[in-house]
Amino acid sequence: MFTRASRFAPVLALAGSAAVLVAASPEPIDHAINARIRAEARDRSQIMQTLHVLTDVYGPRLTGSPNHKAAAEWAVTEMKKWGFDNGSLEEWDFGHPGWLNERLSAHVVSPVKDALVGEALAWTNGTDGPVRAAATQLILPERPTADELKTYLDGKAAAVAGKVVLVGAGKPVPVNFSKAPLRRDYDDLTAMLDPVNPRAPQFGPGGPAGRQAPVVEPGRLTPRQINEQVDAFLVANKVRVRINDGGRDHGQIRAFNNPSFDGATAPPTMILRNEDFGRIARLLADGRPVELDVDIVNRWYPEGRTSYNAVAEIAGSDKASEVIMLGGHLDSWHAATGATDNAIGVAVMMEAARIVKTLGLKPRRTIRVALWGGEEQGLLGSKAYVAKHFGTAEAPTAEFATFGGYLNVDSGTGRIRGASVFGPPEAGRILREIFAPFEDLGIVGATVTKSRSTGGTDSTSFNAAGLPGIGLMQDPIEYQSYTWHTNLDTYERIVEDDVKKSAAMIASALYHLAMRDDLLPRFTGTEMPAPAPAARPSTPTPTAPAPTAPAATPTRQ
């Protein structure tokens, strides 16, 4: 329907004339400022240096770990160097110790000799020095009741005692003949963001469709209950190491955490790449004895019970008491250095704010960068921040009224292609008009959401409180297919051109939101949707996809 050459124009015309939308004056856009923002983002970018430090020097940045805290301190120091004010770490209670893997080596030593590729499961103990032991495998009954599982495990006690135990059958991962696209399709995105008749977002693998809690028949155990019971059984039988299957192709490993965050509840545990798990499982299935060497060194940090959000500001002028926020989560999983999840979100936001500061743009409202901890454990840092600073629509603090929006990036290296804001249609119109001058960089529009459910990333902590969280939709590139939570999430997977362009677009949005006469329109009074009934479970089980997966459109469930 719309041509690529002028994709925004018809939308704006429609927005001004369609009965369902509030008629409004066009949003004032400062094209001269936008040109300066583009030049700074392109010619004097700091973003790759920021990304290098966040990933290579401080990665992985697991919540509660000294790496995470050091990264937060570095980010604040860096922003202060750039001239930001009020840089600080704001404490929040994580309640679990910090944990880091320091070493992991694993080898099959008989009947073949090979180095294995694996990752430690977070918040489990390491081995007490190098372990050499026979391997065995537990192929659990499917969807068992508690009694069925107990009967099965009781029968395996002698078989597992003192051994290295592969848990699960191992997953065949066929060649993928339907590779995920690297860029969003323009027509699809346009339809999704159509302000008059938006189409429901299409989610790829790992998106919300894959995140539904499995339906468990009455009397049957949930996957988490099964996992707890298996871990207790393995600990009771002095199993030396538990091994889970990576279950993904091309050696990818997604390593999550021991749900209890307590080393005593699980044996030392590692996730082995599917290829190595499969080889051992097939050798065992032949009846061949298999012997493994495993050496895992993990370290616990009691001080990790206190975690941090890193914040810094660019002071506003005549509307300094009003705040535009932007950020992303600084914490990461531990299988790699957390480049696309989410050093990029952090670096894009730091860079966007740096551009505004370094160009001397003097925003009317205060701009505040916030870099969260605990996102991967359930948006913990941003939830704590919102609760403390803003409360909720139903129980607001004084800051609630003067909040002008929170921009969030958390979907990998792909450039931003659209936005979703919690608020009335007028909020969507304003964002569309602010982003319109960047259609040449690929951004298509903005949509609105009324959902107060928390979802895959920190913007939904704001939505849940009734505040305008703004989630950015991005090109998928290799996010769900390769980098999200995997051992491949490194600096190498950053597309420099994309992250620079994202920073330019965010800088402009930030500036224009900070300069307009009024705050971004919000739901008020009876328009405010009811709070979501209950939060979903926030901790992934080690063998299942993480329920905190960032969605393709982060502010929708």
Add this chain to the structure above:
Amino acid sequence: MFTRASRFAPVLALAGSAAVLVAASPEPIDHAINARIRAEARDRSQIMQTLHVLTDVYGPRLTGSPNHKAAAEWAVTEMKKWGFDNGSLEEWDFGHPGWLNERLSAHVVSPVKDALVGEALAWTNGTDGPVRAAATQLILPERPTADELKTYLDGKAAAVAGKVVLVGAGKPVPVNFSKAPLRRDYDDLTAMLDPVNPRAPQFGPGGPAGRQAPVVEPGRLTPRQINEQVDAFLVANKVRVRINDGGRDHGQIRAFNNPSFDGATAPPTMILRNEDFGRIARLLADGRPVELDVDIVNRWYPEGRTSYNAVAEIAGSDKASEVIMLGGHLDSWHAATGATDNAIGVAVMMEAARIVKTLGLKPRRTIRVALWGGEEQGLLGSKAYVAKHFGTAEAPTAEFATFGGYLNVDSGTGRIRGASVFGPPEAGRILREIFAPFEDLGIVGATVTKSRSTGGTDSTSFNAAGLPGIGLMQDPIEYQSYTWHTNLDTYERIVEDDVKKSAAMIASALYHLAMRDDLLPRFTGTEMPAPAPAARPSTPTPTAPAPTAPAATPTRQ
């Protein structure tokens, strides 16, 4: 031009009428036998079990290693169990000791802690126990003369002494926005195999276009000379470990060999995945001291100087003195278990012959399976075999005259889609007609070649002698993009449906070649192309793509 529904028919009509082709009777096809072959290949396949043993139990099967010999012995025993005759290992002189990596673990221990992913370079020594040392990096001058390289290295002697040395700048590997197709395009393949006006084959990455020896200006060192000089320098300065960059995305590592096959000429050497090499290089570039732990255990096998080809036969009847051969190389590189390169070629050929045997088909000619060693070091096993048994067109043995063709598979898991035979157009016509009943499985046709150059796989050892080598063209699947010579070349990457269908097609071709009244037509007398002038270098340098890469069409250069 041709429709999918009857793709072979127009080709055959054209073959019978076009002036450039010899007019001939249609090839007799036994459709009832083909139906039995399909059923056996589909319903009673042994191929996945063969692949499991070749990869999981005996992989990697590096030439000269006990694994390779044990795999060869197992294959002969298995074929004897299936009723094959004359199973044996035929010796040939490899001239180098065997070598295997038994253990490899590498960690960065300062300023960050992380387990690294790497593979040992074949035919280098391990470390003498675990090594902990500072890392440094050599960024070599580009295209140096001998003097320039010497000057550079002399200046670095103090900097490298006793350290772990990263050699090379490290290669940025951008996100690949042009993913390789998994299946061959039907129209492309049809044009390539057009018997009247064949189009030159299109090669993908890693095909011949990428395998041209680099042009070196007079006075400048070749990459191999540079590598030798660097290794000598590193040994002289007691460098603890040399580290090369994997240089590929998604953690892929292709590990080749020390060109000298002599541990004294190089330090202990490993190839690190690009992501880990890059991280260390960037930390060093900041001026941060980096400390590494490396522990590599390699073992040498003096008895590996003698290597083996494994052969077994199905005896013929009235034409038993004439031989149809089929095979593939059994040896592999060592970074994984050599599934797609080339356990699949071996297993497809063993399975094809098994089908003929188990169905009691009583071929007129003798069928001989040959599983080569030394392919990865330059087609050594097949060259030795051809020289001993057949000689050349210019100096033939008695067996030369009674040879009826050699079928070879060596391009990964993709099903066969076409063939290329060294011989006159009539040989191509016969293969086209033999394969035509399998067009529903995707095979498109056959072409001919006059080249006697040795190329990427063993069929060209026959071509070089002036004998009808038959290379099978296959669907690319993930071969050049993921599995060829990489640490991802495991059982998991086998597409079961494809290898089963390939086996059925080969079994039929084998049977029909063994039953026809005449041998496959060959070049005779003055038609015989001249021998190729000189062999290309056969040993890959550790930092460059292997010159022995199997081509997309294995019998062409």
